[in-house]
Amino acid sequence: MLLKLALESLKDRKSSVVLAVIAMTISIFVLLAVEHVRSQTKKNFYSTVSGVDLIVGARTGQINLLLYSVFRLGQPTNNIRWQSFQQITQDDRVNWAIPISLGDSHKGYPVLGTDNRYFEHFKYAQQQALKLVKGHQFTSVFDVVIGANVATKLGYQLGDKITLSHGMSSTSFSQHDDLPFTVTGILAPTGTAVDQTLHVQLTALEAIHKGWHGGVKMANVKLTQTQLNGLKVNNITAFMLGLNSKMSTFQVQRAVNDFAQEPLTAILPGVALSQLWQMMRGLERALVMVTALVFIAASFGVSAMLLASIRERQKEIQLLRVIGAPAIKIILLILIEATVITLISIGLALFVLFICLNLLQSYLMVEFALHVHSNLITANNLYLLLGVLLTALFIAFIPAISGYQQTKKAW
Amino acid sequence: MAIHLKNLSFSYPEQPQQKVIDIEHWSLAQGEQVFLQGPSGCGKSTLLSLIGGLLVADAGEINVLGTDLTALSARERDAFRAQNIGFVFQQFNLIPYLSAVDNVRLALSFASQQKGNDPLFYINELFDQLAISQEDRHKATRLLSVGQQQRVAIVRALCNKPKLLIADEPTSALDQKNRDAFLSILKALTTEQKTSLLFVSHDLSLAKTFERTEQLALINQISGQN
Numbered sequence: 315m316l317l318k319l320a321l322e323s324l325k326d327r328k329s330s331v332v333l334a335v336i337a338m339t340i341s342i343f344v345l346l347a348v349e350h351v352r353s354q355t356k357k358n359f360y361s362t363v364s365g366v367d368l369i370v371g372a373r374t375g376q377i378n379l380l381l382y383s384v385f386r387l388g389q390p391t392n393n394i395r396w397q398s399f400q401q402i403t404q405d406d407r408v409n410w411a412i413p414i415s416l417g418d419s420h421k422g423y424p425v426l427g428t429d430n431r432y433f434e435h436f437k438y439a440q441q442q443a444l445k446l447v448k449g450h451q452f453t454s455v456f457d458v459v460i461g462a463n464v465a466t467k468l469g470y471q472l473g474d475k476i477t478l479s480h481g482m483s484s485t486s487f488s489q490h491d492d493l494p495f496t497v498t499g500i501l502a503p504t505g506t507a508v509d510q511t512l513h514v515q516l517t518a519l520e521a522i523h524k525g526w527h528g529g530v531k532m533a534n535v536k537l538t539q540t541q542l543n544g545l546k547v548n549n550i551t552a553f554m555l556g557l558n559s560k561m562s563t564f565q566v567q568r569a570v571n572d573f574a575q576e577p578l579t580a581i582l583p584g585v586a587l588s589q590l591w592q593m594m595r596g597l598e599r600a601l602v603m604v605t606a607l608v609f610i611a612a613s614f615g616v617s618a619m620l621l622a623s624i625r626e627r628q629k630e631i632q633l634l635r636v637i638g639a640p641a642i643k644i645i646l647l648i649l650i651e652a653t654v655i656t657l658i659s660i661g662l663a664l665f666v667l668f669i670c671l672n673l674l675q676s677y678l679m680v681e682f683a684l685h686v687h688s689n690l691i692t693a694n695n696l697y698l699l700l701g702v703l704l705t706a707l708f709i710a711f712i713p714a715i716s717g718y719q720q721t722k723k724a725w
Numbered sequence: 726m727a728i729h730l731k732n733l734s735f736s737y738p739e740q741p742q743q744k745v746i747d748i749e750h751w752s753l754a755q756g757e758q759v760f761l762q763g764p765s766g767c768g769k770s771t772l773l774s775l776i777g778g779l780l781v782a783d784a785g786e787i788n789v790l791g792t793d794l795t796a797l798s799a800r801e802r803d804a805f806r807a808q809n810i811g812f813v814f815q816q817f818n819l820i821p822y823l824s825a826v827d828n829v830r831l832a833l834s835f836a837s838q839q840k841g842n843d844p845l846f847y848i849n850e851l852f853d854q855l856a857i858s859q860e861d862r863h864k865a866t867r868l869l870s871v872g873q874q875q876r877v878a879i880v881r882a883l884c885n886k887p888k889l890l891i892a893d894e895p896t897s898a899l900d901q902k903n904r905d906a907f908l909s910i911l912k913a914l915t916t917e918q919k920t921s922l923l924f925v926s927h928d929l930s931l932a933k934t935f936e937r938t939e940q941l942a943l944i945n946q947i948s949g950q951n
Contacts, residue, residue, distance in 0.1 A: 639807075
């Protein structure tokens with residue numbers, strides 16, 4: 315009966331209640347959206363690389379190495395000699411290795427030079443391997459396997475001919491236009507940097523740089539088939555290592571760092587990832603803080619509305635007392651009203667956010683390579699919403715106590 | 726005894742020096758109907774709040790239906806009021822956005838133990854007796870006329886078969902014709918149920934149908950001094 319009274323009372327004050335619900339819905343929506351996108355981004359971030367025990371590059375900071383080798387951001391400080399790569403991968407403790415070479419691009423998308431070991435060993439998220447939705451891995455020198463975003467954004471199909479640009483700018487004047495590539499494979503979306511990447515063979519990169527000196531094309535090159543077969547890789551940018559035993563990770567890391575022939579750095583991707591995330595921690599916290607404040611403001615708004623209503627409802631509360639309602643039930647009534655407003659707002663916010671996520675999912679995937687689930691019922695979100703409800707209830711004690719004080723008066 | 730007051734005194738906490746109620750002795754017998762006449766400002770509302778257990782006396786004895794109210798806790802007083810005392814006021818007797826039926830149900834929900842076998846059957850009977858149509862019973866009470874609202878208030882007050890009915894200026898908002906009809910049905914119903922009636926009004930012209938008429942100014946020794 316008390317619930318019915320609360321509901322009827324709210325219905326009776328429709329206009330102010332609707333406004334309170336809107337304010338509350340917006341604040342919960344913002345809170346939920348920020349928190350959801352934040353946790354999904356974090357998950358995506360940590361999903362970027364998986365199953366790789368060490369990443370090796372020229373001597374540099376571990377975040378810099380992580381940024382260019384995994385996220386294709388920033389510039390590599392130096393190259394590694396191919397001999398060094400071969401020497402290290404011959405170590406008994408090494409199970410597999412993926413060489414990678416960066417520096418060229420195609421319409422602003424980074425080009426990664428590697429070989430078929432990449433498709434075999436590279437893992438992301440929870441040890442998921444890369445999958446080709448169309449086509450096949452490298453079979454001849456000028457094959458290119460493109461990421462999902464590259465395919466959708468640039469509208470490439472199997473068999474399309476593309477040329478690479480020297481350097482990372484999308485408006486580079488230095489084009490490798492004498493040696494076109496053929497799209498032979500398209501990868502399934504991963505929600506990682508792989509989606510934005512074009513993968514070519516290391517030998518192909520060597521080929522297109524024939525006749526280049528200091529980043530400038532000196533002469534057009536025509537390569538014969540025998541020349542192509544005889545191409546040798548001289549330098550790579552970095553390589554990823556999988557070890558036979560996790561136990562030897564630190565030993566191998568030390569061995570690489572102490573490598574006599576060349577100054578190298580080996581990093582543990584998990585450690586580097588969390589260090590990089592730590593740098594964004596302040597921003598992350600500030601974002602959550604602001605949304606929490608927005609929500610608290612909305613809760614106070616609802617309480618102010620209820621408080622004002624109690625002034626108007628003085629007679630009603632006295633009547634309830636006269637017909638035998640104990641003071642606790644008056645407090646309960648106000649709290650039920652606050653709860654109903656909050657629950658309606660939570661429901662609306664979830665609904666709107668669910669619709670928005672479904673509508674924006676492919677957009678976020680294409681534009682930001684952000685893989686956001688529209689499943690909002692996660693333990694994290696449930697705790698958050700429970701917190702929302704408790705906060706709203708806590709603040710609603712202000713009008714509830716005011717309502718209780720009304721009961722102390724005679725009529 | 727329906728009501729028994731002895732050496733009762735009360736003052737509001739805001740003005741502890743000024744006594745509002747000071748009654749040496751007053752009582753109402755079970756089933757008796759009394760007209761209590763008093764102008765506003767003579768402690769009328771305060772006295773009724775004390776009898777209803779909404780306020781607590783500073784000193785003295787308030788015995789209602791054989792229960793000493795001063796010995797009860799706040800919750801017990803609320804339950805006692807819900808169970809045993811019906812109230813009808815001049816106005817604002819009903820939650821305006823609830824229907825007549827829901828107003829009655831609300832009152833019943835506070836009185837935990839239900840007397841009689843089927844309260845709803847009894848309530849429908851009361852609605853019939855007070856000529857509230859089926860349709861009007863399910864409308865928000867703010868849509869009813871003042872006369873209808875006061876009659877629904879009687880149903881609300883009597884739904885739980887209380888042993889004491891307190892009516893505080895219940896007819897002041899009504900016109901002559903409605904007033905007489907209201908008064909006669911109120912008296913008939915309380916007589917039938919053997920409910921004690923404490924009828925309070927400033928309008929002495931209503932007193933003629935009551936056997937016993939009292940002046941609050943004479944009972945409450947404080948009001949004479951002001």
